Amino acid sequence: MMYNGCVPEGHTIHRLARDHARALVGRVVRVASPQGRHSMQAEQLDQHVLECVEAHGKHLFYRWRGAPILHVHLGLFGSFRQSPVPPSPNTQLRLHAAAATFDLIGATTCELIDDERYGRLVGRLGPDLLAETADPEPVWQQLQRRATPIASALVDQRILSGVGNVYRLEALFVCGIHPERPARSLTRAEFDRLWQTLRVMLRQGVEEQRIVTVHPAERTNGAQGEVPLEDAFYVYKQHHCRRCGSAIRAWRLGTRPVYACERCQPPAARPRPTLERRAAAG
DNA sequence: GCCGGATGGTAAG
DNA sequence: TTACCCTCCGGCG
Numbered sequence: 001m002m003y004n005g006c007v008p009e010g011h012t013i014h015r016l017a018r019d020h021a022r023a024l025v026g027r028v029v030r031v032a033s034p035q036g037r038h039s040m041q042a043e044q045l046d047q048h049v050l051e052c053v054e055a056h057g058k059h060l061f062y063r064w065r066g067a068p069i070l071h072v073h074l075g076l077f078g079s080f081r082q083s084p085v086p087p088s089p090n091t092q093l094r095l096h097a098a099a100a101t102f103d104l105i106g107a108t109t110c111e112l113i114d115d116e117r118y119g120r121l122v123g124r125l126g127p128d129l130l131a132e133t134a135d136p137e138p139v140w141q142q143l144q145r146r147a148t149p150i151a152s153a154l155v156d157q158r159i160l161s162g163v164g165n166v167y168r169l170e171a172l173f174v175c176g177i178h179p180e181r182p183a184r185s186l187t188r189a190e191f192d193r194l195w196q197t198l199r200v201m202l203r204q205g206v207e208e209q210r211i212v213t214v215h216p217a218e219r220t221n222g223a224q225g226e227v228p229l230e231d232a233f234y235v236y237k238q239h240h241c242r243r244c245g246s247a248i249r250a251w252r253l254g255t256r257p258v259y260a261c262e263r264c265q266p267p268a269a270r271p272r273p274t275l276e277r278r279a280a281a282g
Numbered sequence: 283g284c285c286g287g288a289t290g291g292t293a294a295g
Numbered sequence: 296t297t298a299c300c301c302t303c304c305g306g307c308g
Binding site: 058 | 289290292
Binding site: 283284285286287288290291292293294295 | 296297298299300301302303304305306307308
C-alpha cells in the first residue's frame, strides 16, 4: 500500500498509526534496518512488544514494552510501504509481525526518544485537527494575534497541527478566504467554518487514504470509481476555477507554492487601520 | 544519465 | 531568508 505514493499531511500519519496499531500492537515485532543507517535503533527495538502507536499532527510515536519510544517524521519524501515487492534498498526500518511487514523509507526523522523529549515534541504542537477533542479556542486566540497571512498560519504546526500545503489551500478556497489575508482579519464565523472544513477534509483523507476535496456534485468526470487526479482539487495545481471559470493564480508564499481563485477568494477589501494610524487620525 | 520538483521541517545566518 | 536532509519519478538530452 502506497498511501497515495505521495507526500504526507496529517491524514496519512493518522491512517498509518491506525493500520500499524491493528497489525502490530500486542505482538512481538521484528525490527531491522536493511539500509543499515538505523541499525542501532533496530537492535534496541527488535523482539519487543509494541504497546501502542500514536499520531500527533504529522508525528508518529511507537511505544514498546521495555524499549524507548520510536519517533518517526516522514517529512516531504518519507513513506511506509506494506510488504513491498521488491523491497527498496533504502529501507531505513522494517517492522514485521505475523503477516504484516512495513518498510520505512525516506523519513527525515527516525529516532529513539525518552518520555521527556516526547513531552517536549508534543508540547510544542498546536491542537491536532484529527484529535477527537481538538479545541479550537487556543487556535482562534493565536490567529487573532497574528498579522501573518492566514495560509502561513495554517501550516504553522505550533498553532495547529496536521495541515499541509494542499489542505490549507483547498480549505481556504472552500471558505472563500484569500491566502494572504492577515490571520487576524478573519471573523469568528470565517474561522469556525475553516476549522470545520479542515476537520472534515482531514477525516475524509484518513478514510480514503488520499486527498480529494472536490464535492462529488462538482466533479466533471462523474462520481463513480476512483476519482481521477484532475477531479481531486479545487485550486491546488489547477489552472481554471471549477466554479467561476477564472484563472487560478499561482505564486509563492515563503518557500511554498500557493494557488487561489481571486474571484472566489477576494483579497481583503481594505486593511483595518492600525492603532497608530487611528491615533494619528484622531 | 542528469535535473528539478514534490502534500515537510529544522537550524544556521 | 537560505541551506540542508530524506526518495522517487518524469522530462529532457
